[in-house]
Amino acid sequence: MSDQSSRSDSTTRSSKPAVAVVDAQSPGNVGTIARAMKNFGFEELLLVDPPELDPDGDAYGFAGHAREDVLPNATEVTFDEIVENYHTVGCTAVTNEDDRSHVRFPFSTPADLSDRLSTVDGRTALVFGRERVGLTNEELARIDEICSIPANADYPVLNLGQAATIVLYEIRPLTLSDEDIQLPDVERVRASEPTLDRLYGQWESLLAEINHPEEKREKTMRMLRRVHGRADLTEREVNTLLGLVRRATERPDQQ
Numbered sequence: 379m380s381d382q383s384s385r386s387d388s389t390t391r392s393s394k395p396a397v398a399v400v401d402a403q404s405p406g407n408v409g410t411i412a413r414a415m416k417n418f419g420f421e422e423l424l425l426v427d428p429p430e431l432d433p434d435g436d437a438y439g440f441a442g443h444a445r446e447d448v449l450p451n452a453t454e455v456t457f458d459e460i461v462e463n464y465h466t467v468g469c470t471a472v473t474n475e476d477d478r479s480h481v482r483f484p485f486s487t488p489a490d491l492s493d494r495l496s497t498v499d500g501r502t503a504l505v506f507g508r509e510r511v512g513l514t515n516e517e518l519a520r521i522d523e524i525c526s527i528p529a530n531a532d533y534p535v536l537n538l539g540q541a542a543t544i545v546l547y548e549i550r551p552l553t554l555s556d557e558d559i560q561l562p563d564v565e566r567v568r569a570s571e572p573t574l575d576r577l578y579g580q581w582e583s584l585l586a587e588i589n590h591p592e593e594k595r596e597k598t599m600r601m602l603r604r605v606h607g608r609a610d611l612t613e614r615e616v617n618t619l620l621g622l623v624r625r626a627t628e629r630p631d632q633q
């Protein structure tokens with residue numbers, strides 16, 4: 379781990395938001411956050427008063443592949459350096475007891491953050507607090523904006539590592555493109571209309587074959603279309619259903 383003053387030019391680092399963790403007590407939480415950062419494309423980890431990060435301990439144990447880069451490249455900084463050098467987003471639970479003039483107001487949800495942060499000029503840091511007491515009111519008062527994960531009002535306080543994972547997941551559009559994520563293109567495998575029409579035709583044949591009452595057929599067909607429409611079936615699924623309905627339509631002596 380390096381300290382910020384030893385970096386020759388910290389301003390040339392990635393424009394992706396940095397993640398700052400203030401005075402974490404549990405090395406495992408630091409490792410969990412490093413891992414989530416790698417999962418969602420974040421690189422710059424800033425640690426204020428970090429715990430001992432033993433290469434054989436929980437931080438590296440929990441970090442997964444982030445043990446190769448995010449965690450060893452983490453920078454030790456002071457809280458002052460963060461507020462001086464970054465647009466800061468303080469992540470904190472908001473409780474019913476906080477009145478609206480409290481330092482936790484106004485706040486945005488992680489889902490709202492990514493659009494707005496994309497327009498911020500300069501570097502941004504998401505700031506997470508201590509396991510036991512979070513960020514102090516004095517620290518929150520020095521932070522530019524607040525982000526809170528909506529959760530059960532009876533118990534809105536998440537574990538530090540889990541809170542960071544949720545925030546980073548929600549704002550991943552800032553760090554990952556669709557190409558980076560590389561999920562299969564769902565559009566391409568969705569069943570085509572002609573295939574679905576063949577299935578509907580086969581359902582009509584089955585209704586006739588089982589002598590489903592004429593006056594009910596139109597309504598039954600509409601219901602089947604709705605069910606299939608909501609199911610968002612793939613080409614392969616429709617073809618399998620088509621085969622089954624066709625077999626059911628054929629009389630035993632034709633099979």
Ligand SMILES: C[S@@+](CC[C@H](N)C(=O)[O-])C[C@H]1O[C@@H](n2cnc3c(N)ncnc32)[C@H](O)[C@@H]1O
Pocket residue numbers: 469470471472505506507508509510511512513525526527528529534535536537538539541542
């Ligand atoms: C275990 S919590 C701290 C609990 C502390 N009693 C408090 O109320 O802040 C550790 C850190 O996780 C993050 N966190 C926990 N719940 C959160 C929530 N609902 N929204 C945003 N961040 C949260 C905050 O950064 C918090 O400082």
